[in-house]
Amino acid sequence: MGAAGGEELMKMEKMQMASAREEKILVLVRLRPLSDKEILADEVADWECINDTTILYRNTLREGSTFPSAYTFDRVFRGDCSTKQVYEDEAKEIVLSVVSGINSSIFAYGQTSSGKTYTMTGITEYAVTDIFDYIHRHEERAFVLKFSAMEIYNEAIRDLLTTDNTPLRLLDDPEKGVIVEKVTEETLKDWNHLQELLSVCEAQRRIGETLLNEKSSRSHQIIRLTIESSAREFLGKENSTTLAASVNFIDLAGSERASQSLSTGTRLKEGCHINRSLLTLSTVIRKLSKGRHGHINYRDSKLTRMLQPCLGGNARTAIICTLSPARSHVEQTRNTLLFACCAKEVTTKAQVNVVMSDKALVKHLQKELARLESELRTPAPTYSTCDYPTLLRKKELQIQKMEKEIRELTKQRDLAQSRVEDLLRMVGHGQDSRQEAGSNHHPDHQAGDTWEDEYSVSESSGVTNTQHMGAGVRKSNNTNYYDTESGSDDLYHQDNIEEPSVSDCTSSPLSFGKKFVKSHPSKSLEENGAGVAEDPDEYCKEVQCIEMDESVSNGNEGMLALTMNEDEDVTGDMSSTRSLSLTRSRSCRANIMAGSSSPCFDKIEQTDCTPPNGLETNFPGRPEGFRRKFSLFNNGTKNASLSRNDSQSSIDSVRTSADEDITSIHTFVDGLKKMAKTQETGVKDVGLDPMHEAPETPNWPQEFERQQRAILELWEICNVSLIHRTYFFLLFKGDPSDSIYMEVELRRLSFLKETFSRGNQAVEDGRTLTFASSVRALHRERGMLSKLMRKRFSEEERKKLYERWGIVLDSKRRRLQLANLLWSNAKDTNQVTESATIVAKLIRFVEQGHALKEMFGLSFTPPPSTRRRSLSWKHSMPSLK
Ligand SMILES: Nc1ncnc2c1ncn2[C@@H]1O[C@H](COP(=O)(O)OP(=O)(O)OP(=O)(O)O)[C@@H](O)[C@H]1O
Numbered sequence: 081m082g083a084a085g086g087e088e089l090m091k092m093e094k095m096q097m098a099s100a101r102e103e104k105i106l107v108l109v110r111l112r113p114l115s116d117k118e119i120l121a122d123e124v125a126d127w128e129c130i131n132d133t134t135i136l137y138r139n140t141l142r143e144g145s146t147f148p149s150a151y152t153f154d155r156v157f158r159g160d161c162s163t164k165q166v167y168e169d170e171a172k173e174i175v176l177s178v179v180s181g182i183n184s185s186i187f188a189y190g191q192t193s194s195g196k197t198y199t200m201t202g203i204t205e206y207a208v209t210d211i212f213d214y215i216h217r218h219e220e221r222a223f224v225l226k227f228s229a230m231e232i233y234n235e236a237i238r239d240l241l242t243t244d245n246t247p248l249r250l251l252d253d254p255e256k257g258v259i260v261e262k263v264t265e266e267t268l269k270d271w272n273h274l275q276e277l278l279s280v281c282e283a284q285r286r287i288g289e290t291l292l293n294e295k296s297s298r299s300h301q302i303i304r305l306t307i308e309s310s311a312r313e314f315l316g317k318e319n320s321t322t323l324a325a326s327v328n329f330i331d332l333a334g335s336e337r338a339s340q341s342l343s344t345g346t347r348l349k350e351g352c353h354i355n356r357s358l359l360t361l362s363t364v365i366r367k368l369s370k371g372r373h374g375h376i377n378y379r380d381s382k383l384t385r386m387l388q389p390c391l392g393g394n395a396r397t398a399i400i401c402t403l404s405p406a407r408s409h410v411e412q413t414r415n416t417l418l419f420a421c422c423a424k425e426v427t428t429k430a431q432v433n434v435v436m437s438d439k440a441l442v443k444h445l446q447k448e449l450a451r452l453e454s455e456l457r458t459p460a461p462t463y464s465t466c467d468y469p470t471l472l473r474k475k476e477l478q479i480q481k482m483e484k485e486i487r488e489l490t491k492q493r494d495l496a497q498s499r500v501e502d503l504l505r506m507v508g509h510g511q512d513s514r515q516e517a518g519s520n521h522h523p524d525h526q527a528g529d530t531w532e533d534e535y536s537v538s539e540s541s542g543v544t545n546t547q548h549m550g551a552g553v554r555k556s557n558n559t560n561y562y563d564t565e566s567g568s569d570d571l572y573h574q575d576n577i578e579e580p581s582v583s584d585c586t587s588s589p590l591s592f593g594k595k596f597v598k599s600h601p602s603k604s605l606e607e608n609g610a611g612v613a614e615d616p617d618e619y620c621k622e623v624q625c626i627e628m629d630e631s632v633s634n635g636n637e638g639m640l641a642l643t644m645n646e647d648e649d650v651t652g653d654m655s656s657t658r659s660l661s662l663t664r665s666r667s668c669r670a671n672i673m674a675g676s677s678s679p680c681f682d683k684i685e686q687t688d689c690t691p692p693n694g695l696e697t698n699f700p701g702r703p704e705g706f707r708r709k710f711s712l713f714n715n716g717t718k719n720a721s722l723s724r725n726d727s728q729s730s731i732d733s734v735r736t737s738a739d740e741d742i743t744s745i746h747t748f749v750d751g752l753k754k755m756a757k758t759q760e761t762g763v764k765d766v767g768l769d770p771m772h773e774a775p776e777t778p779n780w781p782q783e784f785e786r787q788q789r790a791i792l793e794l795w796e797i798c799n800v801s802l803i804h805r806t807y808f809f810l811l812f813k814g815d816p817s818d819s820i821y822m823e824v825e826l827r828r829l830s831f832l833k834e835t836f837s838r839g840n841q842a843v844e845d846g847r848t849l850t851f852a853s854s855v856r857a858l859h860r861e862r863g864m865l866s867k868l869m870r871k872r873f874s875e876e877e878r879k880k881l882y883e884r885w886g887i888v889l890d891s892k893r894r895r896l897q898l899a900n901l902l903w904s905n906a907k908d909t910n911q912v913t914e915s916a917t918i919v920a921k922l923i924r925f926v927e928q929g930h931a932l933k934e935m936f937g938l939s940f941t942p943p944p945s946t947r948r949r950s951l952s953w954k955h956s957m958p959s960l961k
Pocket residue numbers: 111112113115159190191192193194195196197198199293295296297298332333334335402
């Protein structure tokens with residue numbers, strides 16, 4: 081090897097050592113200006129960059145200051161900053177590492193229409209210009225540039241450089257890590273060639289129109305430039321080495337709410353896939369932000385599998401979080417900022433990637449071998465002069481430590497053993513009581529049997545659920561996400577997913593209705609009925625929403641005639657026959673597609689309708705992010721003390737966990753204050769740890785039952801929309817992947833219950849929810865459902881239903897009576913199941929597959945907190961001091 085060659089190699093090895101260090105992901109935030117559309121809609125810009133690192137939410141008064149208002153990052157860019165400035169000031173340094181053999185990645189994250197594509201297009205062009213410029217200035221090295229481009233569309237990887245739509249496979253290469261099989265790699269010739277390839281990508285990428293963006297990217301796009309370079313002087317020689325690295329330009333698809341983007345059909349499906357993969361990305365980022373302990377679920381989506389090196393591996397990474405300043409997007413903006421807060425805690429470990437020629441490698445290995453052989457032959461000097469007593473003492477200490485660990489582990493094992501025994505005893509008890517109950521339920525039992533008898537029926541029907549769960553657990557054992565997905569599809573096909581037929585509703589001789597009427601005298605039908613008759617026009621609108629959904633699902637895209645004739649004795653106004661010509665409303669359509677109900681009941685004019693979980697506006701309460709700790713699940717004593725039918729205990733346990741949450745928030749705030757002292761920059765807004773850990777619940781089937789019981793009771797207490805209950809109940813049946821949704825639902829409901837019980841109002845997007853308003857909304861919904869009964873059920877079917885639910889056939893307002901009974905007894909599993917079946921039939925709920933669950937849109941926003949909590953939270957913000 082020549083002197084220069086040796087120097088080169090040594091320099092590279094040195095670089096490799098020097099560069100293999102940890103560094104945090106660079107997090108940039110870019111606020112775009114209000115768009116013309118937003119200005120036309122009189123939108124207000126609620127966000128402002130107050131300096132180069134802090135972005136401020138200016139409208140805290142509106143939300144009662146329950147959220148942090150200032151967020152600090154490596155750099156924030158105001159709406160009037162150009163992409164060139166974003167690149168020059170921050171991104172360039174990361175991108176250009178690639179020419180020194182260090183992998184780098186830049187990606188844009190943000191809600192739909194926030195400016196990701198706008199930003200990444202510019203960044204990619206500026207970066208490649210600089211790369212060409214660098215090559216030009218370093219003629220002593222020979223460079224090879226390879227260009228590839230892919231998109232992940234609906235969880236399938238497509239090559240953007242070919243017209244072939246065949247999905248590409250991801251393979252695990254022992255040396256290179258995850259690779260995309262057969263992806264086209266073009267050797268880049270010059271700037272014009274790059275422009276050509278970029279236009280091909282643009283033409284190939286899936287773009288669709290949504291309400292929020294005319295040219296919305298419906299896929300995640302990854303443009304990869306691989307650069308190899310070697311010193312010309314040593315080309316072809318045995319001491320030749322090559323630097324090889326890639327830079328990824330990643331334009332993620334934007335997170336979206338079906339209710340805001342009003343997406344339906346294909347767009348809705350795309351939206352589900354987008355949200356799902358972004359959720360996995362957030363989970364990965366959240367876990368990484370806590371350090372690289374435990375399992376990181378990169379394999380849960382193709383996006384995270386492909387991005388693995390950028391997210392915690394051998395790469396320098398910058399994330400540009402793009403934001404819309406508009407008030408209507410405040411919630412999505414917060415989610416993006418919380419994601420950004422987590423991302424800034426993530427570290428990567430980039431190093432210079434040196435590829436040696438085969439000859440150089442052989443030589444290097446020979447040298448290494450010789451060194452090891454000589455070490456073996458000549459014992460190291462330290463060996464002979466070793467201090468044996470010290471060595472012995474060290475070993476003894478080690479043995480003592482290990483013995484202590486063994487004792488600790490034995491203790492833990494015994495504890496776990498006793499928990500298992502407790503649980504087994506509990507399950508045994510449950511089975512006993514089921515058997516007893518089952519023996520009471522004899523076909524000869526008459527209508528009017530005791531409630532306990534009915535409950536025994538419901539208990540035995542619960543066996544079906546257990547079977548689903550069993551399947552779910554098996555499914556989750558499969559570590560391959562894609563298999564998991566297909567598995568779940570099958571699962572859902574089998575389970576109550578088809579539109580329920582009336583005969584299903586009416587065939588079995590149940591009689592809980594009668595019994596229920598007796599046990600709930602306080603809910604007088606007149607009282608409920610009065611609410612329904614209050615505002616008939618409102619009902620017309622409500623029914624209009626549902627009808628429009630029907631017209632669309634029937635392929636009737638245009639006008640439809642809606643008959644609102646009551647054949648039974650209903651209130652005066654509603655008894656006349658009306659034919660209404662209705663124009664299809666996209667907002668309502670989206671609403672129903674997403675499973676929403678209340679928004680249409682409340683105000684038809686409102687366009688930002690709500691997804692089925694009521695995450696947004698009109699449902700009482702909202703999911704508040706995931707619970708920070710799952711100590712309840714791990715507490716064997718509490719679990720063991722839960723009896724199968726003890727519904728109060730299930731609610732109590734929710735309350736307990738909420739209390740624990742308060743403690744954990746305080747603990748966290750304390751931690752925050754400490755951290756704030758030691759850190760000059762970076763407001764720890766991520767403090768409430770928005771992306772809490774997903775539960776890995778042992779014994780999930782039992783836990784699911786417990787949570788479902790608690791949710792059912794809380795729905796009743798909080799007057800949650802019946803359509804929401806129906807969607808949720810039919811969609812979340814115990815699959816292990818449901819745990820996160822169950823958790824979110826429980827948290828939002830317990831928060832709401834707490835708020836209502838204190839006589840407080842819950843504020844959502846500036847709108848106020850009170851206990852009274854939720855009661856009114858529920859009354860209106862029941863009225864609307866009663867009207868649909870005539871349409872969805874034949875006279876004969878209705879008659880059967882009345883008999884079954886104990887409604888006297890010649891009584892007045894029979895449909896309303898039935899509507900008032902639906903979902904009215906959370907403790908009666910059988911009644912719950914029947915109610916879900918009937919409401920599903922009324923609203924024509926058709927299972928749209930697993931993806932629909934994602935439209936329950938998990939929010940990463942930290943929970944709205946009590947006054948006390950919010951104050952301590954606010955005070956922990958250094959930037960607010
Ligand atoms: N910083 C900015 N300055 C001016 N206009 C912008 C800026 N950012 C985005 N825009 C404009 O906003 C619109 C939406 O931007 P873009 O398509 O980049 O959003 P996106 O986040 O990629 O959306 P999606 O996720 O739906 O693909 C475009 O018309 C774009 O020109």
